[in-house]
Amino acid sequence: MTAFRYRLASSRAPISIEDYRVRARRALPDMVWAYVDYGADDMQTLRANRAAFGRWNLRARVLTGHARPEIEATVAGSAISLPVLLAPTGLVGLSHWSGERGAAQAAERAGTLSIMSAGSSYSLEEIAAATRRDHFFQLYLWADRRLGRHDLTASLLDRARAAGFRALVVTVDVPTRGNRESERRRGMGNPPVLTPRRIVNAARHPRWCVALVRHQRISMRTFVDEGGARAAVRSMTDHERALCPDLTWDDLATVRQLWQGPLFVKGILDADDAERAIDLGATGLVVSNHGGRQLDCAPATLDALPAIAGRVGGRAEILLDGGIRRGTDIVKALCLGATAVCIGRPYLYGLAAGGPAGAQHVIEILREELSRCLSLMGVGRLSELSRSCLIPANTTVT
DSSP: OOOHHHHHHTTSOOSSSSHHHHHHHHHSSHHHHHHOOOOOTTTHHHHHHHHHHTTTEOOOOOOOOOSSBBBEEEEEEEEEEEEEOOOTTTTGGGGGGTTHHHHHHHHHHOOOOBOOOOOOOOOOOHHHHHHOOOOEEEEOOOOOOTTTTTTHHHHHHHHHHHTTTTTTEEESOOOOOOOHHHHHHTSSSOOOOOOHHHHHHHHHHHHHHHHHHOOOOOHHHHHHHHHHHHHHHHHHHHHHHHOTOOHHHHHHHHHHOOOSSSSEEEEEOOHHHHHHHHTTTTTTEEEOOOOSSSSSTTOHHHHHHHHHHHHBBBTTTEEEEEESSHHHHHHHHHHOOOOOEEEHHHOOOOOOOOHHHHHHHHHHHHHHHHHHHHHHHTTTBGGOOGGGEEETTTOOOO
């Protein structure tokens, strides 16, 4: 009887990212779900990110003599057990009270790394104290002209360096906030707007409510703890005032001077921009459209990847995010020139549904799918992947 119960419980466990998505939807209030899962305007780019993977088929070879595929990778000099990192996502504490700290710990247990958002529910120091590996830090080019254009940036970089963060990821595609109508309709603005109906909806998720009240991980904790720039803290309550619509390449050059370690530029969709970022000293790029949350009708990241890889391949590591839901998606990105991929929503689903263990399981699902995919393709290691392993989906194979 015990064995039967175990098999029954196991059969109900999530076995795909979509399974975790369904469970996450049940766990989160409407306001938070809109923040996690929706995009900007008509969400065309959000859907395009997924659709792009469907335009490619995988070439399958048999009797290749490979045993278990080798899927280890290296990013910014750090070895990871699979080519998947956790993308920076702000206010992860809304999805689960363990937030970015729990996500980073889950990544470590799975043998990979997390990119901590500057808008994290946990501070730089809290995450560093709770982890063993040197994770990456993501920076927005915020500014407060009362303090000087780059004073806040310099202060954050000093703290990241002191906390042991290895690499910096500079997000450059947010000169202003995208028009996320689904969030606005559900009250997830800045600040959030509560109504009796929304409060009732949240009350239908008692575990979430209890964790919210108990742990209160609903603020950008790094800025709450920013002692040297308290004037900037006030500006963080008004996101539009903190963003810089007049950013230029000179601002990126200044950040490069302030940070001597590996530096990735996130939000690149154009090959000309990719080349200019590398010329300014970037060691890597993140091909990203912010998960469809910024410019709607921007190209899907997988569609933008080949031109960027063709222009700067060999001179920089290239990460890709947006739409990764399967191991086959990872393979297609690597075939088109990515060094590794970043996942955002998938690990948020895992956290919302099962805490850090759920986030770790999401990574393990992708590991299993990736390994299985390579075996079925007859590929023994990631270095064997190339454009020749793909077939356009509209091509007839004879």
